[in-house]
Structures are given as structure tokens and as C-alpha cells.
Amino acid sequence: MPTVYRRIPDIFASFAPLAVLHNVIAITLSPGDLHMSLITTNRRAGQSQPLTFKVSKRDDLLLHPPVILLAPGNQLPPNAVPTTGLPVDVPVYQGMEIGDMIVMHFGTYATPAQRVNAKVQQNFFIPKTTVDAYADTTQQVKYEVTRAFGGGPVPSPVVPLKILSREICEDFSSAPVGQRYPDNSRNYFPSRLNIFPQAANGGAANAQIVASASGRELSFYDGDTTDGRAYSFLRVGIAGVTYPLTSPLTVTFNFYLISPNIHTLNFRAEWHLNGDQRQTIRLPLNANSATMTIPVGATPSHFHRDVEGVCILLECNPGQPPHSTTVRLTSVCWKQ
Structure with a gap:
């Protein structure tokens, strides 16, 4: 590597008894080390002992893409x-x-x-x-x-x-076969879906987990007695989302019916937005899914607090009693 000379002010005069006429620093560049020595040009010209500095080479940046293991x-x-x-x-x-x-x-x-x-x-x-x-x-x-x-x-x-x-699905796969959910009480699943099987006079909700070819299903029996006053239904709560809703909430029920003796299967969503609101859809007996959308700004109903979150009610439209059917829910999914 070349030696580079630079003139500097007369700051090293003390190194010579006579006035220093000129002072020069000699810098020699070499890989890894930098050598610097002082040369004085006068009647007592000479060279100081060299000073050695370690020079580290800085690598150029080579950046890799960020890593997202969950994606x-x-x-x-x-x-x-x-x-x-x-x-x-x-x-x-x-x-x-x-x-x-x-x-x-x-x-x-x-x-x-x-x-x-x-x-x-x-x-x-x-x-x-x-x-x-x-x-x-x-x-x-x-x-x-x-x-x-x-x-x-x-x-x-x-x-x-x-x-x-952002879709969450509860397929009941974590619940053991035979698990029963008591009438008139709130019960949770890992997804934060929660149910409240409600039985009226003489009715029996009989909500329980049963085995199926695909894994697990939530079985719910709806029936009444001949006097037409006794019936049962299932409230479903959608928890685990932020209320008031910042975007529409879409809820989909996948199901089928066993031995239906009813006119239609009804789904009724209930929420609060400038007062308590509701939406009802009536499905034929051969239907296998129902989708409901809850609007932006909705909060859980002020009236129905049996479940956590927006409440959706499953009930049968019986016509003339007696009536009954078994509803098998295969999954409940919701997304925003």
C-alpha cells in the first residue's frame, strides 16, 4: 500500500532542541494495520518511533428477508x-x-x-x-x-x-363423545363459542356431543308436548370478538336434521344497535347451512344475556303440536 504524507502544525516541537522547521506525518496503509510516524525536517532531521493502529474492515450489508414461521x-x-x-x-x-x-x-x-x-x-x-x-x-x-x-x-x-x-370455527372435536350440557346453563367451547340449552315446561333440550363419520357433532333435541306450551331451543353466543363490531360479523351454522316433524328451522340473531335488534331466517328441512351477518357497531343484546356475545337462537317452527326434531350441528364458524 502507498505511504501518504500530510503536513501538520508545529505541535511536535518538543521532540527537538532546535526549532522544527517542518513536521510531516507519514501514514502507511496496509491490510489490518495502520502505521503512522513523525518525520521532522531540520538540522536534526529524524523520525519518531512508529505508532501502529488496528484497522477493522467493515463488511458490506447483506440482508435476508424477515422470517414469519406462522405463515x-x-x-x-x-x-x-x-x-x-x-x-x-x-x-x-x-x-x-x-x-x-x-x-x-x-x-x-x-x-x-x-x-x-x-x-x-x-x-x-x-x-x-x-x-x-x-x-x-x-x-x-x-x-x-x-x-x-x-x-x-x-x-x-x-x-x-x-x-x-379472520375466521374461527368450532367443530366440537375437543369435546368427548357423550358430553352433556345441562339445560338452562351457559357452557363454553375452546373457541369461545358458548351455548345455553333452554328448556320450557315439559321440554328437554338434551344438548350433547355425539360421534360422527367426520369426528364430533353437537346434537340438540327440540320437541314439545301435545298442549303446545312446552318447547325447547338453543341459544348460541359468539364471544372472542371485539364489541362494538368494527366490521360486519358473519356467522355460519353447518347442520342437518334427523326425523324432523316441523315446518321450518329458524335462526334468530339478536343484538343491540340503537336499541335491541333482531334478524330471523327460516330454512326448509333439507337445508344444511345458515349464514347471518351482524352489522358494524353492534353489541350484545341488552335483553338476552344467557350467553356471552351476540346471541343467535335456534328454534323450530312447529305448526300444530306435537312436533320434534334433532338438530346436528357439525360446525359453527364466524369471521369479520
Whole structure:
């Protein structure tokens, strides 16, 4: 490597008894070390002992895409995101230095800058509420690195992440066969779906888990006596969502009927929005699904509090008694 000479002020005069006429620093560049010595040009010209400095080479940055383990194929089911947030990892990159600052970007959301304290994978968490707000969209996920020794932020490659619809399904698969749910009481499933089998005079709700070819089903018996006053029905509560609703809530029941002796099967949703509201749909006996949509701004009914969340009532339209049927719910799904 060449030697570079630079003239400096007369700050080293004390090294010679006579006045120093000229002072020159000689700097020799070489891989790994920097050599610097002082040369004085006077009647006692000479050269000081060299000073050696260690020079570290800074690697160029080579950033990898962020890693989202919960999103195989870059598709994320929002229901998979834990309450602690969506983990997004920054792999160790070429040029990582202690003191680097990293900011993670998720759509328009950006995390606070996080300092690199060790040359290891860096972990970030995107709030669950942020992820839920992007349901049914595709967002860009990337991070930016500002190096410890300065300079502008350097962006990583972008991951296009598709956030799927926020759908939750209860298929009753976690409940043991034969499990019964007492009449006139609230009962919960892991999805936060909750039911209240309600029996009137002489009726019996008889809600229980039965085996099926696909796994488990919730069986519910609706019947009355000949006087026409006794009947039973099933209230279903949709919990685990934020009320008031910030987007429409769509609820789908999948079912079939056994030995129906009724006119129609009714589904009646009840909620509060500028007063208690309701929506009723009547289905023929060969139907196998029912879908209801609860509007933005709705909160649970002020009147029906047997279940948690918006209440949907399943009941039979009997016509002339006696009437009866067995409803087999295979799943209940809801999404926003």
C-alpha cells in the first residue's frame, strides 16, 4: 500500500532542541494495520518511533428477508397469532454489528427501533390487534437496518404477506363423545363459542356431543308436548370478538336434521344497535347451512344475556303440536 504524507502544525516541537522547521506525518496503509510516524525536517532531521493502529474492515450489508414461521407459504391465518403478537424474526445478516438499530415494518405499522446487543437472530412481535386489522389483505413486511457507525437506513427484501380472513370455527372435536350440557346453563367451547340449552315446561333440550363419520357433532333435541306450551331451543353466543363490531360479523351454522316433524328451522340473531335488534331466517328441512351477518357497531343484546356475545337462537317452527326434531350441528364458524 502507498505511504501518504500530510503536513501538520508545529505541535511536535518538543521532540527537538532546535526549532522544527517542518513536521510531516507519514501514514502507511496496509491490510489490518495502520502505521503512522513523525518525520521532522531540520538540522536534526529524524523520525519518531512508529505508532501502529488496528484497522477493522467493515463488511458490506447483506440482508435476508424477515422470517414469519406462522405463515407457511406467506399466508397467515389471523387465528394463529397468539395474544403476545405475531413473531417476525431477523436472521443474522452479513455485516451485523453491535449497536445496529433495526426497525420492523408491517404494512403501515413500524416497531420502535431495536438495538442489536449480540450478533444473533433478532426477534420482533407485531401486535395482534394490528394483524387482525389487516385481515383479508396482503401487506409488505420488511425491516430496515441503520448501522452502528452511522448512515441511512438500509431496507431488507420484502415479504408479501397475505393475511387470511379472520375466521374461527368450532367443530366440537375437543369435546368427548357423550358430553352433556345441562339445560338452562351457559357452557363454553375452546373457541369461545358458548351455548345455553333452554328448556320450557315439559321440554328437554338434551344438548350433547355425539360421534360422527367426520369426528364430533353437537346434537340438540327440540320437541314439545301435545298442549303446545312446552318447547325447547338453543341459544348460541359468539364471544372472542371485539364489541362494538368494527366490521360486519358473519356467522355460519353447518347442520342437518334427523326425523324432523316441523315446518321450518329458524335462526334468530339478536343484538343491540340503537336499541335491541333482531334478524330471523327460516330454512326448509333439507337445508344444511345458515349464514347471518351482524352489522358494524353492534353489541350484545341488552335483553338476552344467557350467553356471552351476540346471541343467535335456534328454534323450530312447529305448526300444530306435537312436533320434534334433532338438530346436528357439525360446525359453527364466524369471521369479520
